[in-house]
Amino acid sequence: MTIDKSTPYGDINISTEAIATIAGNAAIECYGVVGLASKSSIRENIAELLKSDSYAKGVQVLKSKDAYEVDVYIVVAYGVKITEIVSQVQKRIKYVLEKTFDLNFKAINVYVQSLKTIN
Secondary structure, three states: OEEEEEEOOEEEEEEHHHHHHHHHHHHHOOOOEEEEEOOOHHHHOOOOEOOHHHHHHHEEEEEOOOOEEEEEEEEEEOOOOHHHHHHHHHHHHHHHHHHHHOOOEEEEEEEEEEEEOOO
8 A cells, every 4th residue: 555645746655664664663762662563463472573674564554534543563671661661652653754754643553562571
């Protein structure tokens, strides 16, 4: 799926994979986030960390009427306050995506798939 945007200079087509990759990179930069987990790990009940070249597998971009929604599946470090981490991830992703693409993102849904201890 692509997102089409018109400018005075011509049309721009943005792939949802590009949005997912940038959202994944923004999530990883947040304190307490160990990595991203695959969307399918919900069904398999296994949360394995994704490598940086496959962050798009841990993010889903959906289109609603006049805006977009992003679902992000993260793995969080054990011992941190999860609500604070999730709030920061939501704010960071929304800021980065709206600044980068100049699109309206209605919701950033963050799903904590697992906790991981860090030695």
